[in-house]
Every structure is written in structure tokens, then in C-alpha cells.
Amino acid sequence: MSRITAVFERLRAAERKALIPYVTAGDPDLGTSLDILRAMVAAGADILEIGVPFSDPMADGPVIQRAGERALKNGVGLADVLSLVERFRQTDPDTAIVLMGYANPIEAMGRDRFIAAAARAGVDGLIVVDYPPEESVDFAAAVRAAGLDLIFLLAPTSTRARIEQVAGLASGYIYYVSLAGVTGAGHLDLDDVLHHLEVIRELTDIPVGVGFGIRDGATARSICTIADAAIIGSRIIQEVEADPVHAAARVGHFLSEVRAAMDQPATNAA
Amino acid sequence: MNDRLAQYDLPDARGHFGPYGGIFVAETLVHALDELAQAYERYRKDPAFIAELNDEFAHFVGRPSPIYHARRWSDVLGGAQIYFKREDLNHTGAHKINNTIGQAMLARRMGKRRVIAETGAGQHGVATATIAARYGMECVVYMGSEDIKRQASNVYRMKLLGATVSSVESGSRTLKDALNEAMRDWATNVADTFYIIGTVAGPHPYPMMVRDFQAIIGQECIEQMPQMTGRQPDYVVACVGGGSNAMGIFHPYIPFPEVHLVGVEAAGDGIETGRHSASLTAGTPGVLHGNRTYLLQNSDGQIIDTHSISAGLDYPGVGPEHAWLKDSGRASYESATDSEALEAFHTCCRLEGIIPALESSHALAYAARLARELPRDKVILVNLSGRGDKDMPTVAERSGMVV
Numbered sequence: 001m002s003r004i005t006a007v008f009e010r011l012r013a014a015e016r017k018a019l020i021p022y023v024t025a026g027d028p029d030l031g032t033s034l035d036i037l038r039a040m041v042a043a044g045a046d047i048l049e050i051g052v053p054f055s056d057p058m059a060d061g062p063v064i065q066r067a068g069e070r071a072l073k074n075g076v077g078l079a080d081v082l083s084l085v086e087r088f089r090q091t092d093p094d095t096a097i098v099l100m101g102y103a104n105p106i107e108a109m110g111r112d113r114f115i116a117a118a119a120r121a122g123v124d125g126l127i128v129v130d131y132p133p134e135e136s137v138d139f140a141a142a143v144r145a146a147g148l149d150l151i152f153l154l155a156p157t158s159t160r161a162r163i164e165q166v167a168g169l170a171s172g173y174i175y176y177v178s179l180a181g182v183t184g185a186g187h188l189d190l191d192d193v194l195h196h197l198e199v200i201r202e203l204t205d206i207p208v209g210v211g212f213g214i215r216d217g218a219t220a221r222s223i224c225t226i227a228d229a230a231i232i233g234s235r236i237i238q239e240v241e242a243d244p245v246h247a248a249a250r251v252g253h254f255l256s257e258v259r260a261a262m263d264q265p266a267t268n269a270a
Numbered sequence: 271m272n273d274r275l276a277q278y279d280l281p282d283a284r285g286h287f288g289p290y291g292g293i294f295v296a297e298t299l300v301h302a303l304d305e306l307a308q309a310y311e312r313y314r315k316d317p318a319f320i321a322e323l324n325d326e327f328a329h330f331v332g333r334p335s336p337i338y339h340a341r342r343w344s345d346v347l348g349g350a351q352i353y354f355k356r357e358d359l360n361h362t363g364a365h366k367i368n369n370t371i372g373q374a375m376l377a378r379r380m381g382k383r384r385v386i387a388e389t390g391a392g393q394h395g396v397a398t399a400t401i402a403a404r405y406g407m408e409c410v411v412y413m414g415s416e417d418i419k420r421q422a423s424n425v426y427r428m429k430l431l432g433a434t435v436s437s438v439e440s441g442s443r444t445l446k447d448a449l450n451e452a453m454r455d456w457a458t459n460v461a462d463t464f465y466i467i468g469t470v471a472g473p474h475p476y477p478m479m480v481r482d483f484q485a486i487i488g489q490e491c492i493e494q495m496p497q498m499t500g501r502q503p504d505y506v507v508a509c510v511g512g513g514s515n516a517m518g519i520f521h522p523y524i525p526f527p528e529v530h531l532v533g534v535e536a537a538g539d540g541i542e543t544g545r546h547s548a549s550l551t552a553g554t555p556g557v558l559h560g561n562r563t564y565l566l567q568n569s570d571g572q573i574i575d576t577h578s579i580s581a582g583l584d585y586p587g588v589g590p591e592h593a594w595l596k597d598s599g600r601a602s603y604e605s606a607t608d609s610e611a612l613e614a615f616h617t618c619c620r621l622e623g624i625i626p627a628l629e630s631s632h633a634l635a636y637a638a639r640l641a642r643e644l645p646r647d648k649v650i651l652v653n654l655s656g657r658g659d660k661d662m663p664t665v666a667e668r669s670g671m672v673v
Contacts, residue, residue: 055572056446056558058453059296065440077570103294103557108571130294130557134284157301157460177298181458 003096003124004149004172007046008207008228017224018173019044019259020209022100022233023251024051024067025084026076028244036240037088039252041095044259047173049127049231052081052101059129061184063234066241078105078114082121089122098125098151098172111139115146125149125172133165140169153177156196160203167204173229174200178212184234188213194226217261224262232258278524280594285474285561288597290590293473295560298457307475309380314482319375326371327486330404331361333368334490337498337651342621343638350644352637353503354624354654355491355519364627364656365487365515366397370466372483374401377464384408384463388452390417390445390511391582391629392424393656394468399433409433412451414444417581424660442575445585449559469512470589473560477589484518491651492522503651505530505640509633510603511547511583513592515655520601521591530602533592534636536578537605547576549588550596550603563590579608579664580628582656606635612668614638615658627656628664 001009011018021040025033037048053071057064078101085097099118106114106128118126125148131139133152143150149172154163157180166174176197178188193210200208210223211231220230232255239250285291293303313319327333336359340352357365370387377385385407389395395411402409411428415437418425428435441447449472456465470477470484488506495502506523508516510533520531538546546552553564558573566574566586578584595601606614611628614635618626626634630653637652644650658665666673 053572055441055574056450058450058559059298059457061454062440069441072572077572079570104565104567104573105571107556108567108569129296130560132293132295132297132300135292135294153297155296155298155301158297159301159304162297162300177296180298180460182298182454 002147002149002172004047007096008173011046017227017262018046018209018229019220019255019262020047020049020229020231021045021236021255022049022051022231023236023240024053024064024071025081026053026071026074027067027237027240028070028247029074030076030080030084032244032247033084034087035248036251038092039248040255041092043252043255045095045255047096047098047229049098049100049233050081050085052078052099052105054102054105057102059182061182061234063184063237063241067237078109082117085121085123096124097122098127099123100127101129103128103130112142115142115148119146119148123148125151127151127153127175129153133169136169144171151175154200156180156192160199163200163203167206170206173207173209174204175231176200176208176210176227178210181212183212188219188223190222193223197226217258220258221261221264230262280591281474281478285478287591287594289555290563290593291474291477291561293560294557294562295473296457299453299460299473302456302460303473303475305380309376310475310479313376313379322375323372327368330371331367332359333486334494335359337491337494339498340622343617344641346621347638347641349646350504350641350648350650351646352641353498353649353651355487355651357487357515357653357655358624358626358630358657362397362400363659364393364397365484365518366394366468367400368486368518369468369480369483369514370394370397370401373464373466373479374405374407377407377466378405380464382462382464384459385466386410386412386452386455386463387466387468388412388445388448389468390448390584391580391660392417392421392428393582393660395433395435396424396427396431398466399428399431402433403431410436410455412436412438412448412455414438414442414448416443417445417448420581420664421660445581446573469514470517470591471512471559471561471563471587477561477591480514481517481521481591484514485521487515487518487653488520488522491519495651499649502526502529503649505532505650507532507534507633507637507640507650508653509534509583509629509655510550510588510592511536511585511629512587513589515653517589517591519653520595524600531595531600532636533601533603534632535603535605536580536583536632537607538577540607541605545577546605547578547584547586548605549586550592551605555593558587561590563587563593579611580632582627582629583632604636606632610635612665615665624654625658626654627658628661630655
């Protein structure tokens with residue numbers, strides 16, 4: 001069983017939901033990134049999504065774009081992100097780690113070389129934003145063979161046929177993008193998310209995490225009444241951006257509040 | 271001729287030209303691209319659509335564009351005869367309008383009332399703003415803030431035509447970043463918005479669709495050249511940034527093996543300096559802007575900053591069909607530096623009375639180089655893809671003048 005699947009099994013048994021924070025590696029620097037990752041775990045994160053900087057992040061909003069630009073200015077590339085994971089793994093064998101990024105840095109390293117290096121470093125799953133299922137059949141097989149999960153995005157515009165196609169290739173969890181647009185946009189519509197999650201659940205048993213638009217404990221809590229995980233990205237980068245020196249502490253503080261809201265007994269819900 | 275064309279039927283159903291092209295986008299855009307591919311499939315063969323497009327070409331653009339024999343320049347070079355396909359005479363001053371009309375007609379049929387576009391030099395932005403004005407559509411053009419500074423007059427033209435020009439401050443603040451931003455807008459406003467991509471790049475069906483709308487250029491040449499010279503040309507030469515004017519003139523000629531196709535990339539300060547935009551000459555395959563193609567990138571897979579005196583060629587990628595034509599050997603790709611392009615620009619002004627766009631001047635520079643090496647009975651057809659009015663400030667600055 002993969003580390004990601006184990007996380008979801010454990011949480012299901014405890015009737016809790018997964019908290020999945022995202023942070024861009026190398027923003028403001030790799031050392032701080034390591035501190036942020038550890039602070040996230042201390043605050044109750046179950047799976048960590050680590051963003052791999054890319055010069056042309058087509059699916060990201062301004063907040064994550066800026067984080068990527070800061071990281072690139074520091075010269076942080078895919079190989080550095082893998083070293084970061086390796087360092088994190090030395091003290092944390094349990095928390096699942098997912099790398100999230102774009103296809104080109106992976107292809108520049110070489111797909112097979114990357115997959116092997118990621119597995120060796122202790123990565124558990126991959127999200128390649130611009131590898132849709134029809135371009136990923138071989139890649140998905142190689143990722144699976146290395147014991148990693150390949151996580152796909154689904155959107156409000158995804159058709160039933162599309163969901164089936166993704167369900168056939170995905171493992172670990174499915175990342176449901178709660179709204180049309182880019183990361184960090186607007187606020188989400190719970191009824192709409194609920195409706196789409198019902199369709200997804202009809203077609204697959206893989207856990208579904210919801211991201212894009214989760215900004216605080218309250219939204220994370222409500223999203224988790226219907227989803228298996230709350231994914232938070234831009235809101236965390238804002239903490240880093242606001243005070244890079246104390247980034248880890250700020251992120252930890254913010255996530256603790258989210259975690260507390262998610263874990264509040266159901267009877268206390270408004 | 272139809273038999274010959276039948277041998278080349280790329281891309282495949284998912285937009286692949288051999289290993290290039292495809293659909294590499296986030297899930298948020300997949301449905302919109304499916305919808306677009308279906309609509310295009312339906313209308314490309316629709317007689318009413320084709321009739322309307324031809325009518326727009328004739329009455330709004332001024333097609334067919336003539337072919338012109340650059341006799342004085344050819345004489346001075348003393349070799350092959352150079353002919354120009356005069357896309358510079360089109361309404362709005364370049365080939366870009368051919369494609370924007372086609373896509374805007376499609377947008378209307380799909381019920382989208384808002385069009386967006388990316389632009390580098392501003393020619394595609396102007397062409398999009400033009401057709402949006404004519405069709406009464408809302409228009410937003412994304413343009414890198416660096417390009418806005420370089421191309422002030424085109425920014426003003428777009429505004430006159432009623433478009434909103436949105437300044438892009440991310441990344442290198444040029445064409446590639448404008449494309450990223452337009453994609454983000456599209457993902458956000460996908461229900462009512464049509465994204466008019468200006469070149470033969472992007473995810474399928476764009477490379478195919480833009481090529482098809484631009485193919486009118488080559489189709490006309492195939493009719494016109496025998497009338498002017500008694501035969502097809504020996505060489506067809508066009509500049510390549512993203513590659514839409516080149517693909518437009520190349521594609522109908524692909525089934526003519528005796529016609530050499532040569533794309534000319536921007537070598538900027540020189541390929542060896544690293545300051546250029548020659549993706550096919552000096553790049554490696556990768557994935558950017560929704561397709562797999564040759565890219566200018568570093569060893570980490572980050573897209574690197576490009577340079578060219580012509581903003582329209584200043585792009586780190588290239589249309590995937592060019593990547594395929596290069597690998598297959600059907601077309602060859604050369605390059606011309608800023609200085610070579612400028613020299614060709616000035617020569618063309620003085621000898622032919624035509625002020626070419628700096629983009630097209632790259633094709634002229636290579637054609638002049640080639641003509642010298644060939645005998646007088648050879649024929650070179652250059653796609654003069656645009657006029658140079660927009661480039662006055664750039665050229666004047668290089669000459670130490672202010673206009």
C-alpha cells in the first residue's frame with residue numbers, strides 16, 4: 001500500500017479528513033522550505049504538496065506565480081526539490097509527499113531518470129499539471145511501476161467520460177479543482193462541488209481532495225463535509241510572502257487553526 | 271493535386287505531428303478545447319462558413335494579395351529572381367488578419383461574445399481588435415509590459431479599435447507570458463470567452479486551425495506563381511517565430527517535392543551569443559503552452575529569455591508542425607541576425623519602395639543570401655508577411671534618430 005493510500009485509510013478509520021497544504025520549494029529559500037514542511041507536519045498536515053518552480057506556470061494565479069519566480073531567482077530547479085525531499089525524509093518517514101509541477105522540467109531531466117530519482121528521494125505521488133490522461137499513459141505506467149501514485153486533476157467542466165478516463169489511470173487521490181480558473185481564484189460554491197463529487201464518487205473509489213479557493217478553517221471544514229481532503233495552496237504562500245523570515249511559524253500557526261476547525265466534532269458545526 | 275495532398279494528413283485526431291503537438295494543458299481547459307475542436311470540425315467543411323470567410327478575405331482584407339517581382343534587388347544580387355507574396359498589403363498590415371477572421375467567425379457561431387488574444391509585436395492584437403470591432407465583440411488583448419513599451423503605436427491602435435490592452439507583469443513580461451496570462455483568463459472565463467491564438471502553436475486544435483486559416487497564402491501562390499513565372503518557385507522562404515505566416519505559405523506546398531521550403535528564425539545578436547530566438551536552430555524538444563515542440567530552455571527545463579529586434583519573432587517555442595517538418599527534412603530552417611535583418615530592411619526600402627516588417631526582413635535577409643548563390647533562372651518566393659510602419663521607432667533608434 002502506498003504511503004498516500006495508508007494516510008487515507010488511517011484517517012478514514014479515525015473519521016478524520018486529510019489536510020493537504022502546498023508550498024513552492026525554494027521560496028524564499030530551500031532552508032526555509034524545509035522548516036515550512038516540518039511546521040506543516042507539526043500543525044497536522046497529512047500529505048505535503050511541494051511545488052516545483054517553472055518559468056511558465058500556465059495554471060497558476062498570481063500568488064503561486066510570484067512564489068515560483070522567487071524560487072527561480074534562487075536558481076531552484078527540479079534536482080534541488082528532490083534534494084529537499086531527501087532531507088525532509090531523513091527525519092520524517094511517515095508524512096506523504098507529492099510533487100506538483102509542470103511537464104517540461106521533468107522531460108528535461110528525462111522522465112525515467114526523474115521517476116527513479118523521485119522514488120529514491122522519498123516522494124510518494126506526482127501531479128503534473130499539463131499532462132492530461134491521454135498524454136500520460138506511458139508515464140502513468142512508469143510511475144506506477146516505481147511504486148508512486150499519479151494524481152490527476154478534475155474540474156467542474158470535466159465530462160463523465162473524462163472522469164472515467166482519469167479514474168482508470170489515477171491512484172492516491174484525485175485533485176478536484178473547485179472552480180474554473182487558476183490557483184488562488186475566487187471562493188468556492190459548496191453545492192456545486194457537492195454535485196460534482198457525487199458524480200466522481202459514482203465512478204471511482206479513489207479519495208477526492210478539493211482545492212482552489214480554500215482560504216480558512218471554515219471553508220476547509222465545510223469542504224471536508226463532502227470531500228476526503230482539503231488542499232490549500234495560495235493562502236499558505238501569502239503567509240510566506242507576508243513575512244519570509246518567520247514563514248515557517250506563520251504557516252504553522254495558520255494550518256493549526258485550519259486543522260482545529262476540520263477536527264471540531266460535527267455536533268459543534270453551525 | 272488532391273492525390274498529393276492526401277499523402278500528408280497531419281495532425282492526428284489528438285493533434286500530433288509525429289512526436290510534436292498534442293494537448294498538454296491543465297484539466298480546466300480540456301473541455302473548452304474539445305468544444306473548440308468539435309466546432310472547428312463542423313464548420314471547416316460548412317459551405318456557408320467557407321463562403322463567408324472568402325467574402326471577408328475579398329472585401330475586408332483585400333485578398334488575394336499580389337505577388338511582386340523584386341526586380342531591382344534581384345538584379346543587384348545578380349542571382350536568383352526574388353518574388354514577394356504581398357501579405358503586407360492586407361488590411362491591418364500583416365498576415366495575422368487571415369486567422370483572426372476565421373477564429374472570430376467560429377467564436378460567433380459558438381455563441382461566445384468575448385474574445386481574448388495574446389500579442390508580442392502587437393500585430394495579432396491589432397488584427398484581433400479589428401475583427402472584434404467589426405463583429406461587435408468585447409476584446410481583451412494580453413501584452414507583456416516590456417512589449418507595450420516597445421510597441422506603443424500598436425497599443426494605441428488596439429485602444430482606438432475598442433480593445434482593452436492588459437499589461438502582463440509576470441515572468442519575462444513578453445509574448446510567452448502574455449500567452450500564459452491569456453490561457454489563465456480563458457480557464458477562468460471559459461463559458462463566454464473565445465481565445466484567439468495568433469500563431470500555429472498552443473494545444474490542438476490551434477496549430478491545425480491557425481495553419482488552415484493561413485493556408486490561403488500558399489493556396490494563392492500556387493495559382494499566382496505559374497501565371498507570373500510559368501511555374502512554381504524553387505524556394506519558398508518565410509520568417510519563423512511561432513511560425514504562422516511560414517506555415518500558411520508552406521503547407522499548400524508540402525506536396526510539391528521540387529519546391530524547397532526554408533524557414534528563417536531570428537538569430538538576434540548571433541546564435542553563438544545565446545541572445546536569439548531560434549528555437550529550431552538551437553533549441554531542444556519539450557512541453558510549453560500546450561504542445562510538445564522545440565524550445566529554448568536551460569538544463570533545468572526552464573524556458574529562457576529570448577531576444578530579437580523584432581518583437582514578433584521573440585518567442586522561445588515554435589509551432590509543432592515546424593518541428594515535424596524540420597525532423598522529417600521536408601523544410602529546412604536557417605537564421606538571420608538583427609543586423610542582417612536590418613540591412614535587408616533598408617535595402618528593401620531603397621531598392622523596391624517597400625518598407626517591410628522587421629519580422630519579414632529576416633526572410634528577406636536569407637533570401638538575399640540565397641539568391642547570390644543561385645543562377646539567374648532560379649525563383650525564390652518570399653512571404654512578405656507584414657509592413658514595417660510599426661517598426662519605425664525601433665529602426666530609428668538603431669540609427670540614432672528619434673521619430
